[in-house]
Amino acid sequence: MKVVIQRVSKAHVTIDKKIMASISQGLLIFLGIVNDDTIEDISWLANKTANLRIFADENDVMNKSLLDVNGDAIVVSQFTLHAATKKGNRPSYIKAAKPDIAIPLYESFVKELEFVLGKTVQTGEFGADMKVELINDGPVTIIIDSKNKE
Template sequence: MKAVIQRVSNASVTIDHKQVASINSGLLILLGIVNEDTQEDIQWLTRKIANLRIFEDENGVMNRSLIEVDGDAIVVSQFTLHASTKKGNRPSYIKAAKPDVAIPLYESFIKQMQEDLSKKVQTGQFGADMKVQLINDGPVTIIIDSKNVE
């Protein structure tokens, strides 16, 4: 399971000209899922994201988590995070899980994230053509792969 986490001052998701999610200060989480992902990946990744100290404290040091700043989150499914670009110029998405595997894991990720944050998490819509708008605060962008933990 791979996530691109962006600290934002605001973000929104629009589908068919209708805004379906909107937050102010918090995190935009782009989530890619592969067939090998499990509940363990979800639990590890949601805890890591919720507790990642990337928000500034009173001294301007990135020392506070999303939980500590009571920030909001939007989770957007994005199979393109698992693109393979080694051969040719057209990315291959063969590693990305098909919807029958990915949708239940995506929904479980959202549920676990809500439990970890003790608040509702906004989302895009799995498989939809979404327009994601954000102001990256910092900019701060972190990539986390549950299969490549260092």
């Protein structure tokens, strides 16, 4: 399981010209799932994301987490995070989990993140053609892969 986390001052997800999710200060989280991801990946990654110290403290040092600043989150499924680009110029998505595996894991990740944060997490729509707009604050962009936790 892989995430691309962007610290944002605002972000929103639009589907068919309708805003489906919108936040101010917080994290925009793109989530990619592979076939061998498990509930352990979900738990570890949700906790890591919520506690990642990438928000400024009173000394303007990145020392506060999403929990500390009571920020919001949007989670967007993105199978392209697992693109294989080694051969040729057309990415292969063979590693990305199919919907029957990915949807339950995506939904579980959102629920786990909500549990850790103690608040509702907004989402896009799995498999939809989404337009994502954001103002990356910093810019701060972090990539975390649950397979590299050790």
